[in-house]
Amino acid sequence: MSYAGPGFEPPQPPRHSVRRPLAVALAVLVLGGTGGWFVWGAVADDGDRDGESLAGSGGVYPSLSPIGPPDFAADPSRPATPLAGKVVVVDPGHNPGNFKHPAEIARKVNIGTNSKECDTTGTATNSGYTEAEFTLDVARRLRTVLEREGATVKFTQDGDRSDHVFGPCVDERARIGNSAHADAVVSIHADGSAQGNRGFHVILPGAVREGAADTRPIVASSRLLGERVKAGFVRETGSAPSNYIGGGTGLDTRTDLGGLNLSTVPKVFIECGNMRDSKDAALLTSGTWRQEAAQGISEGIVSFLRGS
Known part of the structure; x- marks a missing residue:
């Protein structure tokens, strides 16, 4: 004009x-x-x-x-790269090589409240598209968007770990975010529930103080991060909150996940949909939809980090 x-x-x-x-x-x-x-x-x-x-x-x-x-x-006050100076850790759930190392991923690690398996293989659609493939694809798309916004983005794994072809274990995933002094960490997943169970949900850390776990300093900030990610995800994908977890809120608080329990920085998980439901699977296997998912998660992170 x-x-x-x-x-x-x-x-x-x-x-x-x-x-x-x-x-x-x-x-x-x-x-x-x-x-x-x-x-x-x-x-x-x-x-x-x-x-x-x-x-x-x-x-x-x-x-x-x-x-x-x-x-x-x-907005003249808005920086050209709004996330300049910010560190975001993206945690693609599982690893494509996990299934080849059942003994290694079954090893127990301490998550503060108890011990849990190092990692799992994740789930898959009925046609064989694995959660590990899905999470890496969304994570890479998300990295591109976040770097365009000026953020420094670090992965917990990128499917090419030189020292391992599986994992990392859930406790190491938490340490990666902590060591990076991340401003935000998002762990990307997809669920493996029953047919008819649809929608996404964001998992928030509950208050835990036991052993090596003390989430009390990050509960409030992680909740805010989760709410912003939820809003961005809905806006970009049009997906509805889960109809089987979270009571329709799209939010679920847990104290049994090592990646959350051991985190000292704001962190959430997002279950982007149910891979075992045919309608959700059609979305999750669509490259166009995965780009929308990455964009929605990014918008939530940007909103959280900018405090807007």
């Missing part, structure tokens, strides 16, 4: 095939710099007033406006 400025009445020059382009060129040359766009807006074709660009409405002088009009809709 051309912008003429408050109280500015654009002149109405006669429409002449020679005089009009000369007037435009002279105006731009005289004022130059940042004023060029202003005059261009004043003498541009009236067809541009309805929101179409001059070139799009058949104009022939776009090159005469070297500096476009400023974006008055943008």
Whole structure:
């Protein structure tokens, strides 16, 4: 949209095939710099007033406006990269190689409240699309979006661990976020419930103080992170909150997950859908939908970190 400025009445020059382009060129040359766009807006074709660009409405002088009009809709206080200086750890649940190492992932690790398996294989759709494949794909898409926003993004695993081809264990996943002094950690999963159980839910850490676990300092901030992720996810995917966990709120608090119990930074899990339900599986196996999921999670993280 051309912008003429408050109280500015654009002149109405006669429409002449020679005089009009000369007037435009002279105006731009005289004022130059940042004023060029202003005059261009004043003498541009009236067809541009309805929101179409001059070139799009058949104009022939776009090159005469070297500096476009400023974006008055943008918030001038908003940084170009709103997450600059922020560290986000993305935790793709499970690992594609876990199924080859049943003994290793069955090893028990301490999660504060008790001991639990190092990791699991995760679930899969009825057609064989695994949760580990799904989580890595969404995580990589999410990384791209977050890095575009200026964040430093670290993964707990990227399917290419040089020291292991499985895991990491749930306690190590927590340590990765803690050691990175992450501003936010999101662990990506998909559920494996019964047919007919549909929707997503975000898992929040409950208050735990036992052994190596003390979640009390992060309960409130993690809840806020979870609420923001939920809102972004709904907005971008259109998915409904789980109809079988969380009482329709899309939020579930747990104290039995090592990745949450051992975290010292704000952290949530998101179960993006139920892989064993045919309708949810159709979404989870769609690349378009996975991009929407990544965008929604990102929006939640950005909102949380910006405090907006």
